[in-house]
Amino acid sequence: MWALLRERGVARFPGARGRIPNFTGAEAAAERLADLGEWQAARTIKANPDSPQLPVRRRALAEGKILYMAVPRLRDERPFIRLGQEATIKGAMQEGTPVAVGDVGRIELVVCGTVAVNRDGVRIGKGGGYSDLEFGLLIEAGLVDERTLLVTTVHSLQVLDEPLPETEHDFRVDVIVTPEETIRTPVPKRPPGILWSHLDAEKIAEIPVLTALTSR
Numbered sequence: 059m060w061a062l063l064r065e066r067g068v069a070r071f072p073g074a075r076g077r078i079p080n081f082t083g084a085e086a087a088a089e090r091l092a093d094l095g096e097w098q099a100a101r102t103i104k105a106n107p108d109s110p111q112l113p114v115r116r117r118a119l120a121e122g123k124i125l126y127m128a129v130p131r132l133r134d135e136r137p138f139i140r141l142g143q144e145a146t147i148k149g150a151m152q153e154g155t156p157v158a159v160g161d162v163g164r165i166e167l168v169v170c171g172t173v174a175v176n177r178d179g180v181r182i183g184k185g186g187g188y189s190d191l192e193f194g195l196l197i198e199a200g201l202v203d204e205r206t207l208l209v210t211t212v213h214s215l216q217v218l219d220e221p222l223p224e225t226e227h228d229f230r231v232d233v234i235v236t237p238e239e240t241i242r243t244p245v246p247k248r249p250p251g252i253l254w255s256h257l258d259a260e261k262i263a264e265i266p267v268l269t270a271l272t273s274r
Contacts, residue, residue: 059074059079059173059174059182059215059216060074060075060076060079060173061074061075062215063079063081063213063215063216066215067082068081068082068083068213068215069081069082070082070084070109071109072109076184077108077109077184078106078108078109078110078111078171078172078173078183078184079110079173079213079216080108080109080110081110081212081213081216082213083213083236083237084109084110084111084112084113084211084237085113086237086238087113087114087211087212087213087235087236087237088111088113088114088116088117088211089113089117090235090236090237090240091114091117091169091209091211091235092117092121094209094233094235094240096166096167096207096233097167099166100123100166100167100207101123101124101166102123102124102125102126102163102164102165102166102167103118103123103124103125103126103165103166103167103168103169104125104126104127104128104138104162104165104167104168104169104192104196104202105118105125105126105127105168105169106127106128106169106170106171106189107127107128107130107147107150108171110171110211110212111169111171111211112145112146114169114211115127115141115145116145118145119141119143119145124140124163125140125141125145126138126139126140126141126157126162126165127139127141127147127150127154128188128192129151129156130147131186131188131264131265132188132191132192132195132265132266132267132268133264133265133266134156134266135158135266135267135270136156136157136158136161137158137159137192137195137265137266137267138156138157138158138159138162139151139154139155139156139157140154140155140157140162141154142154142155158267159195159196159198159199159201159267160199162196162199162201163201164200164201164202165196165201165202165206166205166206166207167206167207167209168193168196168202168206168207168208168209169209169210169211170183170189170208170209170210170231171183171189171210172210172212172216172231173216174216174218174222175210175212175216175217175218175222175231175234176217176218176219176220176221176222177217177218177219177234177241177243178230178243178244178245179208179230179231179232179234179243179244179245179246179247180221180222180224180228180230181210181222181228181230181231182222182223187227187261189229190227190228190229190249191252191265191268193229193248193249194227194249194251194252194253195252195267197248197249197250197251197252198251198252198271204246204248207232207233208229208230208231208232208233208246209231209232209233209234209235210231210233210234210235211235211236212234212235212236213236213237214236214237214238214239216236217234217236217239217241224247225256226249226253226256227249227253227256228247228249229247229248229249230243230245230246230247230248231243232246252268252271254272
């Protein structure tokens, strides 16, 4: 997928490989997302920090929504940032407010970054599993549930018709938004929370909030 986006000339700065790829048309996808009734009704949103969703974060702040972003790699004891006026990663980290999981309000809509996704809503990220952990933490805290809409914005080339690998801890997105199309997926899937058996000691030790949970 990274190679395809680059070959078709639709990958934008800072590049595709190894990242949630930024793509030509990210702004148009954000506008299409903002047309959804669920977006318009949502007061509190959690979004990923990657470049292709920067237009989504800017739109949320411009509309006065409460916007949370995870600290990259969940590396802090307070693993979420409540954004102020800055939607970039650097700006959010500098002037946003770090918050513990328990201080995050109920999330009505989650925007996640994607490398590839199929029309059933099965998505592939960069492979670190952090999006799944973030979602698991919010489930454990009772801040997301079956009413929370999960969406992703992608280039149309990132939407596949073929099966994609999926594990028990993966979630599926409910809506896929491209610059040209809004796709509602047929079968929702949410993990029950954090699946501790899927985490090794090294991963737990890297993430302070997980370390704290295991010590309780």
